[in-house]
Amino acid sequence: MKTRWFFLPMILLAFFCAHAAEDPDNLGWYAWKGMDWVEKQNLSVLPPGSRRLLLSFTAQEWEQLTRDAQNMSRLERLHLVARARGVSLELLLGEPTWVLPKGRLRLMSLLRQIPGRFFVMAHLDLERHQLPADRQGNWETQVMKTLREAVAASPIPIALTTHHRELRPGFLRALNKAGVREIVPMIYVTNNNRVLEIVHGFPPLPKDMTLSVAQSVERDLPREESSFALGKNQSLAHWRALARQLRTIPNFKSIIIQSWEDYQSAIP
Numbered sequence: 001m002k003t004r005w006f007f008l009p010m011i012l013l014a015f016f017c018a019h020a021a022e023d024p025d026n027l028g029w030y031a032w033k034g035m036d037w038v039e040k041q042n043l044s045v046l047p048p049g050s051r052r053l054l055l056s057f058t059a060q061e062w063e064q065l066t067r068d069a070q071n072m073s074r075l076e077r078l079h080l081v082a083r084a085r086g087v088s089l090e091l092l093l094g095e096p097t098w099v100l101p102k103g104r105l106r107l108m109s110l111l112r113q114i115p116g117r118f119f120v121m122a123h124l125d126l127e128r129h130q131l132p133a134d135r136q137g138n139w140e141t142q143v144m145k146t147l148r149e150a151v152a153a154s155p156i157p158i159a160l161t162t163h164h165r166e167l168r169p170g171f172l173r174a175l176n177k178a179g180v181r182e183i184v185p186m187i188y189v190t191n192n193n194r195v196l197e198i199v200h201g202f203p204p205l206p207k208d209m210t211l212s213v214a215q216s217v218e219r220d221l222p223r224e225e226s227s228f229a230l231g232k233n234q235s236l237a238h239w240r241a242l243a244r245q246l247r248t249i250p251n252f253k254s255i256i257i258q259s260w261e262d263y264q265s266a267i268p
Contacts, residue, residue: 026083026255027050027254028050028051028254029050029052029053030054030056030092030254030260031092032260034063034092035057035064035065041078043078043081043087047156048225049085051086052090053082053088053089053260054091056094060133066115081228083264089119090122093121093123095125098126098146099131111153114155115154121182122150123160123186124158127162127186128163140166147180152179159181159182159183160180161214161256167183167203172202172203172209175209176209180209181209182209182211183211183212183213184213186214187199187214191228192238192242195239196245204250207251209251210251210253211249213242213251215227215239217235217263218262219262221246224263228262232266241254
């Protein structure tokens with residue numbers, strides 16, 4: 001019996017190592033229909049390796065979620081199911097006008113309502129090119145004001161999703177100084193070597209800031225930008241290969257896919 005028990009830990013270690021090798025990539029998903037997840041509670045549909053689920057809600061859904069006890073109970077159950085599966089729930093907030101003064105006020109009000117016990121991070125999707133052309137020139141100054149106020153207002157850490165062209169040295173230093181904890185550059189490129197070239201061109205990140213890379217599976221984008229035409233299985237293999245290549249990058253955390261809804265509509 002002693003001999004058998006001696007080997008059992010080694011067997012268990014080999015088992016978990018083997019499964020870790022099959023599930024190495026820490027994928028995340030931009031999920032724009034957040035209320036569907038709250039209502040259906042079905043995290044089993046997530047592919048292996050999924051460790052982050054970024055949930056977005058319409059203004060009406062957010063009102064229903066935060067002011068209705070039944071919906072809050074559903075969110076709590078989803079949180080418990082996610083935690084049991086090793087998946088973190090994160091809040092996804094995307095609206096380009098939040099970098100402008102009036103929009104900033106609305107965002108701060110929303111951030112103060114976040115039930116921080118259920119979400120581990122708030123992701124702000126803020127993109128310069130989505131603003132009218134005459135409002136884009138001072139985007140960097142305006143987005144920094146928004147991020148500083150967001151960090152102060154939010155009960156959970158703040159992450160920024162934006163185009164990779166914005167990641168200049170001064171911008172990254174300002175993000176870190178503002179208290180942003182994660183940067184997610186949108187690199188909608190299906191050539192992994194080109195993605196690596198772009199990432200290697202970034203200035204070094206501060207030690208307390210993590211880096212994730214947003215990839216696209218959007219139906220409406222060309223093959224050079226989106227893996228939609230590859231289908232689900234080949235897309236997963238593609239992102240996992242990219243994640244393995246990016247592991248050498250300091251502070252690299254995950255691949256985050258835009259979006260879950262497009263992935264669901266792709267062929268197997």
